[in-house]
Amino acid sequence: MKSNSLRKKFINFFVSKNHKYLPSASLVPEDDPTILFTPAGMSPLVRYLMGEPHPLGERLCSVQKCLRTDDIQEVGDLTHFTFFEMLGNWSLGDYFKKEAINWSFEFIIGKKWLAFNPKKVYVTVFAGDKDASKDNESIKIWQEVFAKVGIKAEVGDKDKPDFTRERIFCYGKKENWWGPVGKTGPCGPDTEMFYDTGKPHDQKYGPHCHPNCECGRFFEFWNDVFMQYYKDNNSNITPLKQKNVDTGMGLERVVALTEYIENNVKNPDPFLTDLFIDIIKLLEEESGQNYQENKANFRTISDHLRAVVFIISDGVRPSNKDRGYILRRLIRRTVDSLSFIGIYKQEFYSLAIKKVIDIYSSAYTELDKFQEIKNIVLDEVEKYLKILRQIKKLAPEKKLTGEQVFTLFTTHGVSPEQLRDQGYKFDNLALEKKMKEHQKVSKKGMGQKFSGGLQDHSSEVVKLHTATHLLHQSLRSILKGNIQQVGSNINRERLRFDFTFSRSLTKNELKKVEELVNKKIEENLEIKFSIMSLKQAREQNALAFFGQKYPEKVKVYSIGNFSKEVCGGPHVDFTGELGKFIIKKEESCGAGKRRIYAILA
Numbered sequence: 001m002k003s004n005s006l007r008k009k010f011i012n013f014f015v016s017k018n019h020k021y022l023p024s025a026s027l028v029p030e031d032d033p034t035i036l037f038t039p040a041g042m043s044p045l046v047r048y049l050m051g052e053p054h055p056l057g058e059r060l061c062s063v064q065k066c067l068r069t070d071d072i073q074e075v076g077d078l079t080h081f082t083f084f085e086m087l088g089n090w091s092l093g094d095y096f097k098k099e100a101i102n103w104s105f106e107f108i109i110g111k112k113w114l115a116f117n118p119k120k121v122y123v124t125v126f127a128g129d130k131d132a133s134k135d136n137e138s139i140k141i142w143q144e145v146f147a148k149v150g151i152k153a154e155v156g157d158k159d160k161p162d163f164t165r166e167r168i169f170c171y172g173k174k175e176n177w178w179g180p181v182g183k184t185g186p187c188g189p190d191t192e193m194f195y196d197t198g199k200p201h202d203q204k205y206g207p208h209c210h211p212n213c214e215c216g217r218f219f220e221f222w223n224d225v226f227m228q229y230y231k232d233n234n235s236n237i238t239p240l241k242q243k244n245v246d247t248g249m250g251l252e253r254v255v256a257l258t259e260y261i262e263n264n265v266k267n268p269d270p271f272l273t274d275l276f277i278d279i280i281k282l283l284e285e286e287s288g289q290n291y292q293e294n295k296a297n298f299r300t301i302s303d304h305l306r307a308v309v310f311i312i313s314d315g316v317r318p319s320n321k322d323r324g325y326i327l328r329r330l331i332r333r334t335v336d337s338l339s340f341i342g343i344y345k346q347e348f349y350s351l352a353i354k355k356v357i358d359i360y361s362s363a364y365t366e367l368d369k370f371q372e373i374k375n376i377v378l379d380e381v382e383k384y385l386k387i388l389r390q391i392k393k394l395a396p397e398k399k400l401t402g403e404q405v406f407t408l409f410t411t412h413g414v415s416p417e418q419l420r421d422q423g424y425k426f427d428n429l430a431l432e433k434k435m436k437e438h439q440k441v442s443k444k445g446m447g448q449k450f451s452g453g454l455q456d457h458s459s460e461v462v463k464l465h466t467a468t469h470l471l472h473q474s475l476r477s478i479l480k481g482n483i484q485q486v487g488s489n490i491n492r493e494r495l496r497f498d499f500t501f502s503r504s505l506t507k508n509e510l511k512k513v514e515e516l517v518n519k520k521i522e523e524n525l526e527i528k529f530s531i532m533s534l535k536q537a538r539e540q541n542a543l544a545f546f547g548q549k550y551p552e553k554v555k556v557y558s559i560g561n562f563s564k565e566v567c568g569g570p571h572v573d574f575t576g577e578l579g580k581f582i583i584k585k586e587e588s589c590g591a592g593k594r595r596i597y598a599i600l601a
């Protein structure tokens with residue numbers, strides 16, 4: 001099955017079950033300082049899983065762009081991607097296990113849908129522990145759905161399985177519990193679905209095969225999470241206000257699985273599906289080498305290039321920090337892997353970026369920026385090549401200390417593999433020691449980044465969010481030009497607002513903007529929201545985030561009669577709660593774009 005067909009089938013199926021289609025949110029989370037990129041379909045929905053009403057209702061389905069970089073070093077095997085698409089359906093306090101499992105099964109075996117042979121489907125459920133009991137309810141529902149197609153599904157023992165009778169296996173938190181994404185947030189037990197490829201078990205992975213065995217016989221393809229708990233800062237798990245369903249099916253994996261079933265190929269390999277094949281072919285042509293013999297490099301390059309195109313199209317630029325650093329690393333790892341298969345020429349990037357855009361442009365119109373993406377990538381590649389040339393000068397005899405290699409990696413993203421490949425010699429043990437120390441420190445750093453939970457709803461952030469709306473409208477009132485929001489980032493200390501404007505603001509203009517915001521704070525205006533169609537919102541001149549796709553029904557927040565903006569919230573109730581608004585800095589953030597930092601005192 002082709003990817004476009006799977007996306008359509010999934011959405012059509014759930015729309016036929018009264019779900020509303022929700023367009024993918026950006027890879028860059030809006031107003032969420034706690035995560036760098038959207039890691040799962042549920043991330044843009046956290047506040048709704050917690051109980052806030054969603055403008056589109058209680059049943060949603062989407063194809064969400066996701067990015068995970070925690071195991072970037074693992075990319076190159078069959079299952080690790082940085083960028084991927086996640087198909088998902090949600091119940092926000094509406095249906096629960098029965099409907100979720102029945103619909104999953106209907107979609108899996110239905111002739112119009114995935115049409116898998118039900119005999120090949122195996123499932124896992126949560127075994128129970130101190131936080132939640134064994135999921136007997138899901139076991140019972142699975143037995144009922146299998147019975148409908150004449151299959152007696154017994155519960156198996158994973159240490160002594162008999163796959164002729166047993167189809168349901170229980171595991172603990174590691175396998176059958178999902179979330180929260182950060183330290184705190186919604187989470188719950190899940191039930192996962194596997195396809196039995198029938199591949200002989202490899203004893204290397206243990207005496208017996210079972211669904212979560214890593215030998216490759218069972219291929220996991222869908223996860224229904226019963227998000228009914230909340231994990232707090234003290235690791236306490238308590239029931240949420242409502243019982244939700246969050247399902248996630250990796251598009252790449254399922255396209256690969258359907259190709260494997262339909263075309264009898266050796267393994268389900270996402271890189272041989274329509275999502276990647278044109279890039280793989282290009283790599284074969286340009287390198288004169290074969291994918292089958294160079295899988296790790298071919299996969300790393302195609303995975304990273306695809307991620308790079310999507311990240312740039314969502315507004316990120318290479319830099320030394322946060323998102324920009326991840327983008328930089330992805331580009332540099334691509335350069336490294338290309339050199340490992342002998343591709344050095346700059347034209348390759350244009351050809352490959354064009355291919356990625358061609359593959360995805362019908363599903364993601366925001367990719368329509370070939371020139372811009374190409375220029376950013378080429379510029380970054382050139383910077384990296386320059387550093388590599390400098391290293392050559394630094395060590396003409398090709399000898400480096402472990403310390404030097406470490407510094408090159410952490411400050412310039414030059415990987416030790418790249419240096420090794422270019423014939424540099426260095427002390428591996430000294431390097432490893434430094435690397436381990438560094439990983440510890442950066443893990444701590446990441447922990448801190450996530451420590452507020454997935455969405456920071458602290459009162460500081462909420463106030464600054466309302467202040468952002470006041471600032472947006474004040475800029476429009478004072479500057480009168482074509483002001484469009486192009487970015488927003490809030491943490492507990494400050495807001496940062498990016499907008500289109502062709503020159504720097506004068507002192508006087510900044511003062512007037514600041515005064516207007518403070519005037520609106522003093523007026524103690526009420527903040528309200530209403531839910532309406534996007535069309536109505538436009539007719540009412542509600543401001544919207546330029547470049548963002550919105551669902552057909554949206555929330556519109558108004559602040560008195562002063563500002564009206566399409567936004568998910570949350571906000572304070574009255575502007576009087578904000579305190580004094582102070583602009584700290586105004587600067588350029590790219591051609592035709594300005595950035596303002598401001599605080600509330």
Ligand code: SER
Binds near residue numbers: 039041042223246249
């Ligand atoms: N949140 C779950 C996942 O990301 C299901 O969508 O796998």
